[in-house]
Amino acid sequence: xxxxxxxxxxxxxxxxxxxxxxxxxxxxxxxxxxxxxxxxxxxxxxxxxxxxxxxxxxxxxxxxxxxxxxxxxxxxxxxxxxxxxxxxxxxxxxxxxxxxxxxxxxxxxxxxxxxxxxxxxxxxxxxxxxxxxxxxxxxxxxxxxxxxxxxxxxxxxxxxxxxxxxxxxxxxxxxxxxxxxxxxxxxxxxxxxxxxxxxxxxxxxxxxxxxxxxxxxxxxxxxxxxxxxxxxxxxxxxxxxxxxxxxxxxxxxxxxxxxxxxxxxxxxxxxxxxxxxxxxxxxxx
Ligand SMILES: Cc1ncc(COP(=O)(O)O)c(C=O)c1O
Numbered sequence: 001x002x003x004x005x006x007x008x009x010x011x012x013x014x015x016x017x018x019x020x021x022x023x024x025x026x027x028x029x030x031x032x033x034x035x036x037x038x039x040x041x042x043x044x045x046x047x048x049x050x051x052x053x054x055x056x057x058x059x060x061x062x063x064x065x066x067x068x069x070x071x072x073x074x075x076x077x078x079x080x081x082x083x084x085x086x087x088x089x090x091x092x093x094x095x096x097x098x099x100x101x102x103x104x105x106x107x108x109x110x111x112x113x114x115x116x117x118x119x120x121x122x123x124x125x126x127x128x129x130x131x132x133x134x135x136x137x138x139x140x141x142x143x144x145x146x147x148x149x150x151x152x153x154x155x156x157x158x159x160x161x162x163x164x165x166x167x168x169x170x171x172x173x174x175x176x177x178x179x180x181x182x183x184x185x186x187x188x189x190x191x192x193x194x195x196x197x198x199x200x201x202x203x204x205x206x207x208x209x210x211x212x213x214x215x216x217x218x219x220x221x222x223x224x225x226x227x228x229x230x231x232x233x234x235x236x237x238x239x240x241x242x243x244x245x246x247x248x249x250x251x252x253x254x255x256x257x258x259x260x261x262x263x264x265x266x267x268x269x270x271x272x273x274x275x276x277x278x279x280x281x282x283x284x285x
Contacts, residue, residue: 001082001083002014003082003115003116003117004078004081004082004116005017005078005113005114005115006074006077006078006112006113006114006115007019007112007113008065008111008112008113011077011078011081014115017113017115019094019097019111019113020097022097022098022099022100023094023096023097023111024094024095024096024097024098024105025092025094025095025111025150026094027100028095028102029149029150029151029152029153030060030062030094030095031062031092031093031094031095031111031149031150032053032056032057032060032062032092032093032147032148032149032150033053033090033091033092033093033148033149033150034049034050034052034053034090034091034148035049035088035089035090035091035246035247036049036075036088036089036091036246037087037088037119037246037247037249037281038079038084038085038086038087038088038089038116039086039121039281039282039284040085040086040282040284041079041084041085042284042285043075043079043089043284044213044246044281044284045209045210045212045213045246046072046075048209048212048213049209049246050068050071050072052148052207052209053091053093053148054068056147056148056149057093057110059144059146059147060095060147060149061104062093062095062110063109063110064093064110065093065109065110065111065112066112071091071112074112074114075089075091075114078114078115078116079116082116082117082118084116084117084118085118086118086119086120086121087116087117087118087119088116088117088119088246088247089114089115089116090114090115090116090117091112091113091114092112092113092114092150093110093111093112094110094111094113094150095108095110095111096108096109096110096111097111119247124248124249127168127251128249128250128251128252128266128271128274129266130254130266131251131252131253131254131255131264131265131266132167132168132169132243132251132252132253132254132255133165133166133167133168133253133254133255133256134162134167134168134169134170134171134182134241134243134253134255134256134257135161135162135165135167135169135170135171135256135257136170136171136172136173136179136232136235136256136257137157137158137161137162137170137171137172137173138172138173139154139172139173139174139180140154140157140172141154141155141172143203143204144203145180145181145203145204145205145206146201146202146203146204146205146206146207148206154172154183155183155184156183158170158172158183159183159184162183167255168251169182169183169184169185169243169253170182170183171187171235171243171256173232174204174229176229177231177232177233178199178229178230178231178232179199179229179230179231179232179235180199180204180205181199181205181206181208182243182245184245184247185208185243185244185245185248185251186198186199186205186206186208186210186211186243186244186245187199187235187241187243188241188242188243188244189230189234189235189238189239189240189241190238190239190240190241190242190267190269190270191234191238191239192237192238192239194239194269195224195226196218196223196224196225196226196269196273197225197226197227197228197230197234198211198225198226198227199227199228199229199230200227200228200229208244208245208246209246210244210245210246210248210249210250210277211244213277213280214244214250214273214276214277214280217276217277217280218273218276221276235256236256236257236259237259238261239261239262239267239269240252240253240261240262240267240268240269240270241253241256241261241267241270242267242270242273242274244277249274249277249278249281250270250273250274250276250277251270251274252266252267252270252271252274253270254266
């Protein structure tokens with residue numbers, strides 16, 4: 001089945017899908033995006049992702065390209081036309097096309113693009129079984145990391161550094177030596193007493209939808225979470241480390257920089273949490 005992209009009202013073969021050279025996303029990174037996971041044909045946390053998309057748009061004083069219900073219809077259509085059973089859908093909204101000038105253009109329609117692709121559940125399960133390596137890098141991003149903007153250059157550099165060092169992810173570290181989050185994931189530790197710790201929401205990190213759903217599932221089960229920043233030192237000496245994201249779900253970390261975490265195998269709490277999150281996904285309506 002050939003891939004189809006949605007571009008401003010049209011469903012087009014991937015190779016023909018393009019935007020204008022003066023799209024403000026292209027010239028200014030003046031846009032926002034979402035990535036929604038599809039498991040067994042169902043979108044996971046569709047409402048949460050749309051809530052965050054609308055929030056990001058609001059924070060940047062950008063209009064929505066269409067109402068929520070038609071957007072949901074287009075999302076389903078993109079998934080259907082691409083025949084996705086397990087994978088992701090990517091949505092991007094930019095401020096639109098206008099002659100290049102920094103201030104907001106007048107009377108311009110926001111541009112909406114959607115693409116979808118398959119992901120292998122088997123590969124994801126194998127990665128989780130083995131656990132992953134993470135490095136730490138300085139967080140060089142702007143101070144509005146709560147907005148899911150397409151301006152991802154620091155994240156790109158961080159992920160490339162991880163790749164160069166055979167790691168899966170880079171955890172970013174603020175000027176106080178505290179971990180903010182991964183380049184495309186939220187960071188968690190389990191301390192030596194078994195406490196599950198993650199950084200509280202603020203402008204310093206993206207409010208991960210996976211993070212929120214995992215928290216809700218843990219709270220339902222009466223499991224406690226400590227919301228506080230943790231240092232690189234705590235990260236290196238944690239009993240367990242894991243990360244969350246829409247494409248990684250809950251992924252155990254077995255090495256951080258040169259420090260082996262636990263016995264170098266995925267920790268039991270991380271694996272339990274992954275299981276809890278998988279159950280949550282499989283129960284999606
Ligand atoms: C910087 C950053 N933090 C965290 C996340 C995880 O968010 P979510 O669980 O909504 O995928 C992402 C996802 O892309 C991200 O880019």
